[in-house]
């Protein structure tokens with residue numbers, strides 16, 4: 202099966218670029234399953250139910266999140282009825298929503314999507330490794346599901362790489378989000394799990410992590426907030442990673458980055474059409 206994962210949508214620019222490009226991409230390249238990280242899609246902070254619906258309508262099968270999941274207060278309520286919205290699995294027990302769920306892809310494959318959040322330079326949550334282990338134990342690849350994707354939402358590349366190797370051979374893809382910059386280390390790990398430290402944001406790269414530059418620069422210079430962070434509104438680059446998964450084993454056959462539009466050099470997976 203063919204799977205596409207897009208990194209954090211940042212603000213209207215990133216969201217619109219992804220929504221514009223997804224239907225054509227899915228159609229032209231026979232993509233079986235699409236996952237999008239939506240934690241910054243509502244003006245940089247969280248995701249509203251209307252935006253979630255917009256992203257799902259454009260062709261996303263699942264929307265993952267991260268530390269910004271609760272920035273929009275309503276999310277605590279509507280996440281209970283939106284089973285395609287996934288929050289980090291290692292929040293304390295009793296947290297609303299789900300950290301993992303099983304979905305059916307367009308080719309009929311059963312896909313487990315897990316969202317985990319790192320703890321290095323981030324809020325202290327439950328151990329993400331133990332939490333992921335628990336999910337994989339109850340939903341083994343090749344038995345209960347045909348593919349497993351883990352969105353490892355973390356600041357430290359060390360923690361993301363450790364998660365990749367921790368589940369190597371037991372998941373189809375481990376992809377990092379949160380740092381908003383695409384990395385060049387996409388590879389298939391020795392056990393067959395596709396890995397990339399950061400898919401990169403879908404957003405305007407003439408920015409500081411998708412935000413207008415002035416306020417972040419000012420805070421670095423003066424250490425005093427002088428305004429709010431607002432998303433940069435220039436043309437966005439849609440960034441992500443594409444994986445071909447062996448239908449028999451659930452492990453990766455190929456992993457390639459995708460970068461479309463905006464300021465970054467354009468990259469299409471081998472044989473793909475832009476639209």
Ligand SMILES: [Fe+2]
Nearest residue numbers: 209240241379
């Ligand atoms: Fe983010």
Ligand SMILES: [Fe+2]
Nearest residue numbers: 267268269379
């Ligand atoms: Fe984040």
